[in-house]
Amino acid sequence: MPEPVDFYFDFSSPYGYLASTQIDALAAKHGRAVRWHPILLGAVFKVSGGAPLTTVPLKGEYAVRDMARCARLLGVPFKLPSKFPIPTQAPARLTLWARQPDDAGAKRLALALYRAYFADDRDISSPEVCADVAAACGFDRACAAAGMNDASVKDALKVEVEQAIERKVFGSPYLIVDGEPFWGADRLDQVERWMASGGW
């Protein structure tokens, strides 16, 4: 079996959301699994000096248009949330909590959280909203709400962020295929070629 693809993303990242709707199917075509790594871009930006895209003059305005255009091209529902960007500890921790027993369930939950935020304009920075999404995905609501606050889950997120920084992740989505890094939903075509060809 080839190595899994590593997929780093922040729940407040529109392009991370777009990539999340594609990456597993894309990797599966090439016999690859995908490891999903929710991270906190705020912590990463302290190292990289980055800033939330929509706050950047001119580029931010363009990005809002580009996000919607890319989403339409993929046929993915998208609306820039009324509160944007948001802190994403709650959905990241919830995903890591769900991952411990069930990686596939955690991915379904992550997709539902992303959709709640970017398609339905629900504020997933709220642990209450996150617990509601978990319940709608079939998780026990009380367990999910408690799980997000578990010390081991908080530590797991810290480790994810530290490892991402060690691996020089500076944005979302960020994908690593056999050691080769790819940044951006617009590199998914190259990610696919890399998996198919082993590089060029």
Added chain:
Amino acid sequence: MPEPVDFYFDFSSPYGYLASTQIDALAAKHGRAVRWHPILLGAVFKVSGGAPLTTVPLKGEYAVRDMARCARLLGVPFKLPSKFPIPTQAPARLTLWARQPDDAGAKRLALALYRAYFADDRDISSPEVCADVAAACGFDRACAAAGMNDASVKDALKVEVEQAIERKVFGSPYLIVDGEPFWGADRLDQVERWMASGGW
């Protein structure tokens, strides 16, 4: 005839170089001409707060790898120049000088300038080097050297930069198709789809 595509680029932009090797053929497939607009990203960055890509922590290091990888995929010779980035008044003015009588000749010259910088590591911030490239392209060397310093050519570059800023250009390459803006060599596939379909 459909409207020409507007192609904004800085001669120090690796992704601008990559786009320059593709855009005319791509537009021609859809019966479109392309207007080439050399600009000065330094002036644009004063408005947008942007910074030369390779100076950005982490992202810069990634970008160097990504540029080379994108170039290999396109089959375009590329080597990050030993002096990078550079001021680009000289090649931009030379291109505008050549454009006055001969748009096609100006594009050949612009391609040769880009190649001199990104394939052959020649410092095109130097007016002397630019004049040499012009001579190799069949222009009269003395006329080219004088033309770069012509007041009307300097003014033409100021106008190009001002118009770019008015049109909210914040990076290179930046393409406008029927009023729709696209930033980055990685949007050429969308540029092509937009020309083919009239949008989505």
